[in-house]
Amino acid sequence: MWRRSLNKLLAALFLLVFSGAAFAETYVVQRGDTLSLILQDTFTFSEVNSIAKQIKAKYPSYILKAGMLAEKSADSFALRLSLDKEIMVSRTELGEVEVELFTYPTESLVTLIQGRINTNLFSALAEIGESAELAQGLARIFEWEIDFLKDIRKGDTFKVVAEKRFVRGKFTGYGRVLAAEFNVNKRSHKAFWYKAGTKYGYFNENAKVLERGFLRVPLPYGRITSRFTDSRLHPVTQKYQPHYGVDYAAAVGTPVMVTASGVIVRKSYSENNGYFVEVRHSNNYSTFYLHLNGFNNAVKQGAYVNQGDVIGYVGKSGMATGPHLDYRIRHKNRWLNPLDFIAEVPVLERFDKKEFALLAEKYTKIMNPVQIFDSSVMYAINTIPVMLP
Numbered sequence: 105m106w107r108r109s110l111n112k113l114l115a116a117l118f119l120l121v122f123s124g125a126a127f128a129e130t131y132v133v134q135r136g137d138t139l140s141l142i143l144q145d146t147f148t149f150s151e152v153n154s155i156a157k158q159i160k161a162k163y164p165s166y167i168l169k170a171g172m173l174a175e176k177s178a179d180s181f182a183l184r185l186s187l188d189k190e191i192m193v194s195r196t197e198l199g200e201v202e203v204e205l206f207t208y209p210t211e212s213l214v215t216l217i218q219g220r221i222n223t224n225l226f227s228a229l230a231e232i233g234e235s236a237e238l239a240q241g242l243a244r245i246f247e248w249e250i251d252f253l254k255d256i257r258k259g260d261t262f263k264v265v266a267e268k269r270f271v272r273g274k275f276t277g278y279g280r281v282l283a284a285e286f287n288v289n290k291r292s293h294k295a296f297w298y299k300a301g302t303k304y305g306y307f308n309e310n311a312k313v314l315e316r317g318f319l320r321v322p323l324p325y326g327r328i329t330s331r332f333t334d335s336r337l338h339p340v341t342q343k344y345q346p347h348y349g350v351d352y353a354a355a356v357g358t359p360v361m362v363t364a365s366g367v368i369v370r371k372s373y374s375e376n377n378g379y380f381v382e383v384r385h386s387n388n389y390s391t392f393y394l395h396l397n398g399f400n401n402a403v404k405q406g407a408y409v410n411q412g413d414v415i416g417y418v419g420k421s422g423m424a425t426g427p428h429l430d431y432r433i434r435h436k437n438r439w440l441n442p443l444d445f446i447a448e449v450p451v452l453e454r455f456d457k458k459e460f461a462l463l464a465e466k467y468t469k470i471m472n473p474v475q476i477f478d479s480s481v482m483y484a485i486n487t488i489p490v491m492l493p
């Protein structure tokens with residue numbers, strides 16, 4: 105008994121599927137095809153002319169390309185120009201041909217993407233099916249925080265809440281990165297996208313903007329006594345030689361702050377520079393702090409320092425006539441004038457701290473869902489759609 109009804113159902117399905125197929129056939133545009141060649145058996149010569157004219161008017165950049173998909177039936181024609189654009193040709197009730205340009209909507213889905221880095225961020229994202237576009241976006245957001253070439257260690261992890269765009273179910277690219285968290289070399293770096301007024305930027309959990317170039321001056325106070333020059337009379341050697349830094353006269357013991365976050369690569373002494381510190385920053389920048397009286401012993405060589413951290417104290421060690429700090433910036437192999445060097449930082453005039461705190465809390469929860477599974481299972485599920493409250 106049930107078999108007979110099943111057969112009926114199958115027959116109905118068969119009809120449904122194949123009746124459609126009988127009316128519309130899919131055609132792949134071939135090399136050398138023209139609109140009139142494709143349409144000659146469906147439309148008259150003058151109709152084809154009218155169709156061509158209407159297409160040019162509605163879609164000026166139209167070009168028929170081999171490989172394009174078309175659907176033909178006895179009285180209609182649809183040509184897929186791209187994933188989201190389709191030209192549809194039909195007959196009106198009056199029997200005239202009509203061309204319409206149809207655009208499929210782009211859908212945005214917020215997803216949580218997470219993974220573990222074995223070699224670098226690009227391969228880690230590729231391993232979980234994400235593209236280089238996302239890696240580049242993340243590298244830009246964290247450019248002053250993380251040196252993706254030098255800081256990354258095997259086992260570092262990341263979590264990203266990002267918009268993904270789809271047209272007809274197919275991924276077309278990323279929208280905004282709304283929040284991200286990196287655990288790099290046992291340090292956590294967070295970024296939250298926040299907009300106030302017309303301006304927006306990325307801020308960490310303490311509402312500090314991530315895109316922060318360098319502090320203008322590495323001292324709380326000090327007087328410039330010597331500027332950056334290719335040639336000056338050296339006060340000690342009495343010879344003309346370049347001076348690739350800015351000297352700030354200040355009392356012995358005045359704290360010296362690192363002007364941007366980075367890693368202390370040298371804490372050393374030399375005859376010329378005296379006690380000095382070299383800090384390596386992202387984007388191939390280094391800063392130097394010379395003639396110190398001493399170091400801040402809490403800051404070890406190889407340690408990560410945050411912008412504004414005290415790394416040492418003003419002194420007159422090395423070749424110096426009086427207590428001062430000689431501050432230098434190098435980009436790749438070129439010395440820059442610290443007084444000309446300004447890294448722009450976006451200023452949000454209407455930053456609402458309360459609103460930002462709520463936003464940061466919301467995304468932190470999304471990135472750290474209550475873990476029912478052990479972490480190895482969580483990492484196996486790399487992309488999860490997120491329900492935004």
Ligand SMILES: [Zn+2]
Pocket residue numbers: 330347349350351429430
């Ligand atoms: Zn100097």
